[in-house]
Amino acid sequence: MSRIVRDPKIMGGKPVVRGTRVTIKAILRRLASGLSVEDLLKEYPQLTEEDVRAALEYAARMLE
Numbered sequence: 001m002s003r004i005v006r007d008p009k010i011m012g013g014k015p016v017v018r019g020t021r022v023t024i025k026a027i028l029r030r031l032a033s034g035l036s037v038e039d040l041l042k043e044y045p046q047l048t049e050e051d052v053r054a055a056l057e058y059a060a061r062m063l064e
Contacts, residue, residue, distance in 0.1 A: 003054035015058060017051045020044075027055040 005018045015024045022044050030040050037052050 003051055004058045017047060017055065020046050022047060022051075024055045024058055027052060028059055031056075 003018050004015050004024060006013050006015050010016055011021055011023055016022055017024075017027075027040065027044075027047075030043070031037070031052075035043070037049060040052060041047055041049065
């Protein structure tokens with residue numbers, strides 16, 4: 001089961017981490033701004049390190 005989902009009823013269909021309203025875009029922007037994964041997980045306690053890795057993998061696949 002994928003950790004990343006798209007549902008038109010959740011965040012307008014933007015890709016999010018399953019079971020949350022945290023968008024992949026939000027994760028990538030926080031990391032790009034210099035936030036560490038550890039701090040990101042403090043900011044979004046509903047996420048796991050595996051969720052962050054899945055978000056990065058999703059973004060990489062979208063660029064292929």
